Amino acid sequence: MSDYPKNSLNLPFITTEKVGTEEFILNMGPQHPSTHGVCRLILKMDGEVIVDLVPIVGYLHRALEKIAENRTYLQFIPYTDRIDYVSAMLCNHGLCMAVEKLAEIEVPQRAEYIRVIMDELNRIASHLVWLGTFALDLGAITPFLYCFREREMILDLIEMTCGQRMTFNYMRVGGVSRDLPGEFIPKAREFVKYFKPRVDEYEAILTQNPIFLGRTKGVGILDQKTAIDYSVTGPNLRATGLKWYLRKEEPYSVYDKFEFDIPTGTKSDTWDRYMVRIQEMRQANRIVEQALESIPEGDIKAKTKAVFKPPKGEAYTRVESTRGEMGFYVVSEGDTMPYRLKLRTASFSNLAVLPEMVRGWKIADLVVIFASLDVIMPDVDR
Amino acid sequence: MFELDKVFKAVYFWLEGLFTRWGIPQFWLDLLSMLLVFVVIIAFISVAVLFLVWWERKVAAHMQVRFGPMRTGWHGWRQTVIDAIKLIQKEDIVPLKVDRAVFVIAPIVVFVSALLVYVCIPFGRGLIVRDLNIGILYILAITTFTVVGLLMAGWGSNNKWSLLGGLRSAAQIVSYEVPLTLSVLGVVLLVGSLSMVEIVKSQAHFWDWYIVRQPIGFLVYLTAAIAEVNRTPFDIPEAEQELVAGYNTEYSGMKFAMFFFAEFTNLFTISAVATTLFLGGWHGPWLPSWIWFFIKTFGIILVIMWFKWTYPRVRVDQLMDFAWKFLLPLGFLNLMLTALFA
Amino acid sequence: MALVKRIYSGVYNLILGLTVTVKHLGKHAITLQYPKERWPMPERSRGCVVLLTDLEANKLKCIACGLCYRVCPNNAIKFTAAKDEAGKRFAEVFEVDTGLCIYCGLCEEVCPVKGKAIKLVPRYEFSVYDKKDLIYDKEKLGEIGREYSG
Numbered sequence: 043m044s045d046y047p048k049n050s051l052n053l054p055f056i057t058t059e060k061v062g063t064e065e066f067i068l069n070m071g072p073q074h075p076s077t078h079g080v081c082r083l084i085l086k087m088d089g090e091v092i093v094d095l096v097p098i099v100g101y102l103h104r105a106l107e108k109i110a111e112n113r114t115y116l117q118f119i120p121y122t123d124r125i126d127y128v129s130a131m132l133c134n135h136g137l138c139m140a141v142e143k144l145a146e147i148e149v150p151q152r153a154e155y156i157r158v159i160m161d162e163l164n165r166i167a168s169h170l171v172w173l174g175t176f177a178l179d180l181g182a183i184t185p186f187l188y189c190f191r192e193r194e195m196i197l198d199l200i201e202m203t204c205g206q207r208m209t210f211n212y213m214r215v216g217g218v219s220r221d222l223p224g225e226f227i228p229k230a231r232e233f234v235k236y237f238k239p240r241v242d243e244y245e246a247i248l249t250q251n252p253i254f255l256g257r258t259k260g261v262g263i264l265d266q267k268t269a270i271d272y273s274v275t276g277p278n279l280r281a282t283g284l285k286w287y288l289r290k291e292e293p294y295s296v297y298d299k300f301e302f303d304i305p306t307g308t309k310s311d312t313w314d315r316y317m318v319r320i321q322e323m324r325q326a327n328r329i330v331e332q333a334l335e336s337i338p339e340g341d342i343k344a345k346t347k348a349v350f351k352p353p354k355g356e357a358y359t360r361v362e363s364t365r366g367e368m369g370f371y372v373v374s375e376g377d378t379m380p381y382r383l384k385l386r387t388a389s390f391s392n393l394a395v396l397p398e399m400v401r402g403w404k405i406a407d408l409v410v411i412f413a414s415l416d417v418i419m420p421d422v423d424r
Numbered sequence: 425m426f427e428l429d430k431v432f433k434a435v436y437f438w439l440e441g442l443f444t445r446w447g448i449p450q451f452w453l454d455l456l457s458m459l460l461v462f463v464v465i466i467a468f469i470s471v472a473v474l475f476l477v478w479w480e481r482k483v484a485a486h487m488q489v490r491f492g493p494m495r496t497g498w499h500g501w502r503q504t505v506i507d508a509i510k511l512i513q514k515e516d517i518v519p520l521k522v523d524r525a526v527f528v529i530a531p532i533v534v535f536v537s538a539l540l541v542y543v544c545i546p547f548g549r550g551l552i553v554r555d556l557n558i559g560i561l562y563i564l565a566i567t568t569f570t571v572v573g574l575l576m577a578g579w580g581s582n583n584k585w586s587l588l589g590g591l592r593s594a595a596q597i598v599s600y601e602v603p604l605t606l607s608v609l610g611v612v613l614l615v616g617s618l619s620m621v622e623i624v625k626s627q628a629h630f631w632d633w634y635i636v637r638q639p640i641g642f643l644v645y646l647t648a649a650i651a652e653v654n655r656t657p658f659d660i661p662e663a664e665q666e667l668v669a670g671y672n673t674e675y676s677g678m679k680f681a682m683f684f685f686a687e688f689t690n691l692f693t694i695s696a697v698a699t700t701l702f703l704g705g706w707h708g709p710w711l712p713s714w715i716w717f718f719i720k721t722f723g724i725i726l727v728i729m730w731f732k733w734t735y736p737r738v739r740v741d742q743l744m745d746f747a748w749k750f751l752l753p754l755g756f757l758n759l760m761l762t763a764l765f766a
Numbered sequence: 767m768a769l770v771k772r773i774y775s776g777v778y779n780l781i782l783g784l785t786v787t788v789k790h791l792g793k794h795a796i797t798l799q800y801p802k803e804r805w806p807m808p809e810r811s812r813g814c815v816v817l818l819t820d821l822e823a824n825k826l827k828c829i830a831c832g833l834c835y836r837v838c839p840n841n842a843i844k845f846t847a848a849k850d851e852a853g854k855r856f857a858e859v860f861e862v863d864t865g866l867c868i869y870c871g872l873c874e875e876v877c878p879v880k881g882k883a884i885k886l887v888p889r890y891e892f893s894v895y896d897k898k899d900l901i902y903d904k905e906k907l908g909e910i911g912r913e914y915s916g
Contacts, residue, residue, distance in 0.1 A: 730784060
């Protein structure tokens with residue numbers, strides 16, 4: 043105490059020199075209630091504001107591309123289910139399309155329609171999971187339960203057809219594996235009618251709620267140039283204002299026969315990303331309705347040899363998965379197993395753009411921004 | 425019908441007769457009656473909290489189209505009892521590097537400050553422990569003690585996340601005290617007294633209830649009170665998604681049970697105070713007064729739970745914004761209008 | 767003026783959210799209370815692997831072609847063929863490790879026997895305490911498959 047300067051009253055006082063703050067490193071580890079899956083984020087913080095962020099991925103790497111070199115195309119289809127387990131039909135579809143392009147197989151019309159119905163139902167289911175967990179991260183616990191109630195109905199429809207609720211193994215090279223059972227079409231029509239007002243219900247709880255608007259409007263802005271530089275695709279890119287919709291630019295399967303809109307955003311903040319996905323649910327519902335009306339009779343699978351050997355060559359196809367573009371690059375040496383199979387997944391690029399979006403925001407905003415990107419970790423790590 | 429205050433008076437007179445016959449001085453009678461009242465209040469609060477926890481789980485579940493607890497007793501009514509027993513027999517973990525005195529005393533401070541308020545709550549006609557003539561001021565003062573307890577919990581846990589949670593909650597509670605007090609002031613201006621029984625007595629008729637005469641005051645009170653007890657949309661101190669459990673993180677077993685208990689006790693307190701101030705206390709036709717009190721209090725609790733399960737959470741700076749830039753001017757406006765027109 | 771509009775819109779939407787949640791209070795809960803009530807599984811449901819029996823001949827239908835063994839992505843099937851007295855092939859050792867099985871259904875799909883010799887049936891409650899008990903040999907597979915062979 044003696045070396046402190048004394049004042050006239052002979053009481054010691056401590057001079058406050060400039061009170062400095064320093065940045066500290068915070069680890070939002072692999073286990074955290076709000077990182078969607080096992081993703082480690084290292085944050086450099088200044089108080090509560092985030093200065094920089096480094097995502098560390100790889101906790102869920104299962105070497106799927108290497109496994110593909112030792113499995114036949116038929117055997118690899120269950121593995122594609124596990125790339126993005128929330129929207130597994132789309133991954134199945136992608137691989138089958140790549141191999142069909144390589145071997146120049148023509149898929150029958152009925153199979154294409156069934157594929158489109160399953161794809162779009164799966165898109166709705168995936169967006170419902172996203173919506174539930176997004177609201178949960180914000181603190182509104184109830185929409186989660188409502189979304190899962192609808193998801194149950196979709197999964198029941200799919201289970202009735204292929205037997206499983208999450209890892210479908212439904213599509214085959216040349217078509218689909220089993221035909222739709224008799225009660226599928228009436229039940230699906232019932233579902234489509236039931237689902238239309240449900241989206242309005244979710245919107246009533248969230249969209250114009252002032253607390254929700256305060257948390258999401260203007261938060262986490264991603265400008266178009268950065269998005270294109272980082273190869274962000276899917277609803278994240280469409281929220282920046284770019285009307286890039288693979289199903290309209292390069293229509294694969296029978297998408298050119300259906301009528302649907304492209305929801306885009308204007309300000310590319312979190313609220314726009316949320317609105318784009320809500321509208322996508324509505325459009326997917328429309329597509330399913332149209333497909334159910336006009337589904338033709340016919341074969342469900344093109345005839346392929348039992349021991350299937352595509353010709354030598356390579357093919358790249360892309361599917362509009364729920365999170366963005368999913369690309370399958372197959373190199374074949376004329377054998378039953380691919381020589382190389384490369385998966386280009388949407389979540390990998392979507393996650394890469396996260397540091398650009400969070401600089402200057404707080405942890406509470408980081409949670410919201412991360413949730414709005416709709417990243418699934420097995421999709422990132424494969 | 426069955427007026428409970430006559431029952432309590434009868435017991436007191438019987439004891440008094442007993443003690444004068446045995447020649448025991450008045451002091452012991454006073455002490456014994458105080459102890460009995462204490463036991464009654466604690467028993468009541470325990471039962472009320474057990475019921476509230478179960479009820480919250482059921483209300484939340486039915487709003488989310490699911491069932492809630494169903495297997496322990498009819499519709500799971502025994503669930504909270506079993507949870508309480510489980511928490512009591514849990515191992516009490518005190519981490520090594522904590523500030524031991526602060527860590528251990530924090531739950532006690534929070535728990536005691538939650539209980540002390542019940543001295544002044546009028547449960548029915550003649551059913552108030554002590555009608556202090558500064559009743560509502562006493563209640564507002566005691567509820568501020570909780571801040572001290574939360575700060576102690578946050579600091580004593582020796583944990584970055586808990587400290588953040590404790591600081592946030594202290595800032596929140598202190599900021600929302602001001603609109604709370606302003607909304608209460610509006611009612612006090614109209615009554616002219618701070619005593620709880622006087623406030624209830626002045627709301628004899630339905631059109632006298634202060635929810636009708638002070639609607640803005642009621643809304644400000646409700647919002648500020650929800651923020652006081654850390655419930656969604658203002659539950660940042662306990663926000664699971666961001667800070668694992670805020671100031672609660674390092675607590676386990678009975679200490680955690682005390683925090684939990686205090687939270688629900690506070691919930692009951694603010695609803696009881698809302699009933700007394702704005703909804704006419706225990707007035708009501710032909711049912712006993714204490715039944716009306718409970719109906720009204722549980723009605724307000726239902727509304728607060730409804731808010732919890734519908735709304736998302738506000739962010740910390742938005743929370744402060746809301747208190748200082750919106751609720752405070754609204755409270756002043758209410759006060760001004762009351763002073764001018766009533 | 768804009769402030770008043772914002773306040774009005776805010777309050778209106780807050781109350782709108784409340785009406786949505788309160789409507790659900792009246793609806794019946796959709797939870798299935800599991801051990802007491804069970805969901806009727808669709809017939810195509812892919813559960814446990816079983817071997818079907820030809821009930822008249824009282825023999826397993828399996829002709830030991832080995833196709834299911836070769837198509838399993840996870841190598842969950844162990845298989846040895848042999849010839850019986852009549853000279854017909856049958857499976858001497860046929861073991862399925864249901865712990866490794868991913869319930870993909872490819873074995874059922876490639877089975878060439880009419881009416882399928884290996885099938886995935888809607889049986890899903892077979893947890894055990896020891897991992898060894900998950901390896902089903904030919905007898906167990908046939909025994910469970912008997913009730914689905916009809």
